[in-house]
Amino acid sequence: MKTVLSSEWLKIRSVRSTYLILGLSLGAILLGLGLAVMAAHMYDTAPAAKRPSARIADLEEAVVIVPQLCMGILGTLAITSEYVTGLIRTSLTVVPRRWPILAAKSTVVGTLGLLVGSATVFGTYFVTRWVLGDRFSGAYTSAFLDRLPLLTTLSLTVPTFALLGLALGALLRSAAAAIAIMVGLVYVIPIIIGNIPEPWSDRLGSLMIGALPREITGDIITTSVYGYLLPPAVAAAALVAYAALPLVAAGWLIRRRDA
Amino acid sequence: MIELQHLTKRYRDTLAVDDLSFTVEPGHVTGFLGPNGAGKSTTMRLILGLDAPTSGRALVNGHRYTSFSKPMREVGALLDASAVHGGRSAYNHLLSLARTNDIGPKRVAEVLDQVGLTGVARKRVGGFSLGMKQRLGIASALLGDPGVLMFDEPVNGLDPDGVRWIRDLMRSLAAQGRTILLSSHLMSEMALTAERIVIIGRGKLIAEATVAELTSRYPSLEDAYMSLTADSVQYGAAR
16 A cells, blocks of 8 residues: 555656646635735725724635635546546556555545645635734634634645545546536535525535535534535534545445456 | 466457457467457456456466556556656656556666666656657566566557567567567567467457467468458458
């Protein structure tokens, strides 16, 4: 297993697309900075009477979509680049048990996802806190420890996407199909769910990846497009399941399918 | 040694390999011939455990391929030279394969030297010609210094110098006591390289003989092939 892991680590760091994707992911911090500067400017130019009622969304939550998608794509490419070239046959020939390849790829993209996810979420938080100061009724002046649980669970959604992307790539053997499903999960399905009648909008909205971090930490807000019906433990299990179920299916299938 | 015992592979309604039994012995090059679609590549995939046989079995040195924990030390194979990630360097491509079987960077440098790619080892494989990719594929097969080697059409895309190089390499690997299974459609080249020939058509064994036997019964190996496979050509112009 250690030997396969070192091979997969070399594979991912020896192609340029990895560095492009990591760079784009970390670019999300700049996006957060831009949003914070804009918000600060709007706040400063607003009439003094309106300032006390001004609110701002949690920018980390808005920005985390970028590393989610980017690292999902990294996970997908880690395996579909082998299927599209035929390299997968060589990979499966040198590791005939096959599952160690999937396990090693999971470890590599999961770890990169965790690092990049934490860097972007916490980076955006600190940049925003620095830019906004005590504007917006002190939204960004609350104690860091109070925000830590939500920031941590937001960070954890990024490795979830990396593993989901890898599993979808292994199952579908097509980057286009796997990426389409991830974009659907992040953008398309929440919009559809937001427009169906209650109570189903809330029920299904509670299952979306975007809803899970706040359900896990109990930081419920009323202005969200998602529902918040799941208790913390169930929401945590759902977050794990988003990565684990497709991975288990992929592991089962990769052993049985002709290459 | 490679042993096929009643090996059969069915894909839905196509019988790709049909009750195929033959043995590839060490010490000489065995040529593997047959028309397009005869099942040569499928047979090699079955030997390597990439596809599961419908029935029968393929053994390498008496074991199923999938039972090897470090298969590169037992079997080296080149199935498709273009099956590489174009963005990765030749060195990193080989090292990523070597690492899975606990083979070190020193051996990677050795095989790069052996196939003549040392000068472009750090170049991205996407810029390689087909002939250079064939050399890279042969290097990956040699990484584990295995006793059994399989090459599917390794001569395609090589220049005359490269063709002669492969011929000499195959013969010297066989002379070291290794088992070599080599498929090719170039009959004149096969006549110069192989000592034994296995011919299949429509998934079935057609002939198993030495080159000397075939060339004594027919004017040339090409004539022997044309005559023996006349009923098995699935994709060809009328003749």
